[in-house]
Amino acid sequence: MKYEEIVAKVKELCEDADLKGYDNHLAVEVEIKGEGEGVFYIEAKDGKINVQPYDYHDRDVRLITSGDNFLKLANGKLDPVLAFTIGKLKVDGSIEKALEFKKLVDIING
Numbered sequence: 001m002k003y004e005e006i007v008a009k010v011k012e013l014c015e016d017a018d019l020k021g022y023d024n025h026l027a028v029e030v031e032i033k034g035e036g037e038g039v040f041y042i043e044a045k046d047g048k049i050n051v052q053p054y055d056y057h058d059r060d061v062r063l064i065t066s067g068d069n070f071l072k073l074a075n076g077k078l079d080p081v082l083a084f085t086i087g088k089l090k091v092d093g094s095i096e097k098a099l100e101f102k103k104l105v106d107i108i109n110g
Helices: 003-014 067-074 080-085 095-108
Strands: 026-033 038-045 048-052 061-066 090-093
Touching (some): 061 067, 061 095
Antiparallel strands (some): 026 038, 061 090
């Protein structure tokens, strides 16, 4: 899968997300390794999610994984804690913010 396709799928998944009750700010940079390699960011702010194909130097946390694994994470088919534990996900930065990302994924997937 190409980088652009990965970003488009994540945008599509997030565009209708209802973040009512989620008042936190979270900036996650995602680094895709291997097929579809590239960097993009996901920002939850003011009740909305923004996904953009840029690096985000003011991020709270960076998640490093393959494109396939990230799409599984985003769809709720792969638990981020399990992925981290078995080496399918690397975290650079705040583990607390990485766990906050799990909460965000749970909200997105209902």
